[in-house]
């Protein structure tokens with residue numbers, strides 16, 4: 001009985017009181033202190049404050065992009081209100097969107113579409129503390145532990161570089177932040193100052209968000225005046241891509257709508273969108289919503 005109780009105690013104890021006590025935290029503390037020069041006490045205090053949230057693990061385990069049907073996914077994003085607000089967003093931010101289009105080659109409708117899908121044009125930035133998300137997923141979600149531990153390190157760096165309060169920054173369950181939902185590594189690498197105030201602020205500056213999305217796509221292979229998809233029948237695709245074109249560089253896609261499969265080939269700019277979110281549903285929704293803005 002005593003051994004049994006001891007076993008129970010041990011099992012319960014596997015859930016650590018805080019992330020400072022977690023056996024894997026020492027490695028990150030060392031890295032932050034020794035390589036990046038953070039104060040040890042500060043890092044420990046932050047990790048002590050971080051909280052595990054089961055909801056975060058539940059959410060990442062069943063993302064809509066990979067568990068829903070295309071029709072359900074499409075209905076969520078390509079709807080009247082999002083289309084209307086997107087057209088309004090374009091009208092209100094036309095000068096900045098056109099500047100981004102000129103500089104990076106990414107059409108205003110695509111930038112707007114990503115903002116609409118990510119955060120309803122900045123209305124929903126996420127309600128999880130990023131420090132909770134990244135510790136929960138870094139330490140308690142083994143499947144992607146290495147990735148999120150790295151994001152945790154980058155988040156410490158990002159908050160120091162951009163003067164953000166590490167305790168209060170909020171984002172998605174996966175630690176994505178601001179208008180365009182950039183994760184820490186992307187924020188540091190691809191976010192830019194596009195309103196000229198010398199700070200890169202994806203939480204409050206719409207202009208910075210617009211420029212950063214355009215810059216991200218350009219760096220990830222977006223081609224000015226390039227194609228996103230070609231379709232919608234395989235025969236059509238074969239006619240458009242003559243034998244000299246290498247079909248292997250394109251992505252064959254099939255989306256079931258109204259009970260029939262529609263076939264597309266994802267071109268360079270489709271691939272670029274999948275660098276933003278690797279789901280094909282996501283990239284297709286970005287394309288569809290952008291087309292709606294033109295109507």
Ligand SMILES: [Ca+2]
Pocket residue numbers: 192193194195196197198199200201205208
């Ligand atoms: Ca700025």
